[in-house]
Amino acid sequence: MGIPPSTKEFKRVIRPRRAWYRVDWARLFHYRDLLFILVRGDFVSRFQQTILGPAWFAIQPIVTTIVFTLVFGRALRTPTDGVPPFAFYLCGMLLWTYFSNVLSAIGSTFTTHASIFGKVYFPRVIMPLSVALSNLMNFGVQLAIFLVVDGIVLHESPAARAIHPDFAVLAILPAVLLQTVAFALGVGLLVAGLSAKYRDLQHTLPLLVQVWMFATPIVYPLSRLSPRAQWVAALNPLTNSVELFRLGFFGVGTATLGHAAASLAATVLALACGFAVFQHVERTVVDTV
Numbered sequence: 001m002g003i004p005p006s007t008k009e010f011k012r013v014i015r016p017r018r019a020w021y022r023v024d025w026a027r028l029f030h031y032r033d034l035l036f037i038l039v040r041g042d043f044v045s046r047f048q049q050t051i052l053g054p055a056w057f058a059i060q061p062i063v064t065t066i067v068f069t070l071v072f073g074r075a076l077r078t079p080t081d082g083v084p085p086f087a088f089y090l091c092g093m094l095l096w097t098y099f100s101n102v103l104s105a106i107g108s109t110f111t112t113h114a115s116i117f118g119k120v121y122f123p124r125v126i127m128p129l130s131v132a133l134s135n136l137m138n139f140g141v142q143l144a145i146f147l148v149v150d151g152i153v154l155h156e157s158p159a160a161r162a163i164h165p166d167f168a169v170l171a172i173l174p175a176v177l178l179q180t181v182a183f184a185l186g187v188g189l190l191v192a193g194l195s196a197k198y199r200d201l202q203h204t205l206p207l208l209v210q211v212w213m214f215a216t217p218i219v220y221p222l223s224r225l226s227p228r229a230q231w232v233a234a235l236n237p238l239t240n241s242v243e244l245f246r247l248g249f250f251g252v253g254t255a256t257l258g259h260a261a262a263s264l265a266a267t268v269l270a271l272a273c274g275f276a277v278f279q280h281v282e283r284t285v286v287d288t289v
Helices: 025-030 032-045 053-075 085-106 126-156 167-197 200-215 227-234 237-250 257-282
Strands: none
Touching: 025 032, 032 126, 053 085, 053 126, 085 126, 085 167, 085 200, 085 237, 126 167, 167 200, 167 237, 167 257, 227 237, 227 257, 237 257
């Protein structure tokens, strides 16, 4: 019995990607449902079998901020540009907590999900993208807590009466957050690609993250550095982002167009290098991990 003329044969041909650098946006859009499931699953799985649930998103930065306040604010008396130390450190921890969490999670993408990559096909970059997006929910919770704490601290502290938000800078903070997401994704992809072949990087990553934190003006204002040192620090995109957040919420911070340009250039470079290394490694990662 032959096939009816109206019935067309369906074929799907899968060919290896030959280009050394190419982001298939159409395919990523095709797998958007998978991306949504991974984002929701990553967020929900963190609260399974926990008592406090989403409160853990607030506990970590608040405890860290309390330690910074006691050590750097009280003991070492590190200047904070007139901002109450607790609010100053908590504001800096907003972006840093997001960046460090994303970097640590994406950096182990190939080793953590090697069994999945070997069984089913989907664009591998969806895994890092889901991590970057799911951590934005964590950021939202921490931002809400910061706004509450910021309002209380600034209202109760006599020294903070002269501090006022810069509404012009507040309007561009979503773009600053987007740049931080892009930078965290780029560095995470780069680390994931390199750590798939060089496992030593996985052991040194926690140390690098700690050093990176002190190279970012989290516990000190950028204004305490010399002009030359400020330009060096501006090559770290997190520096300009943290200073803009403080400038927006407190009206105090060191941010220039030159720093912003250097920060944006470093972000684009990190994102491009991250995608290039990640795509190069994903071709043979199942055979090497």
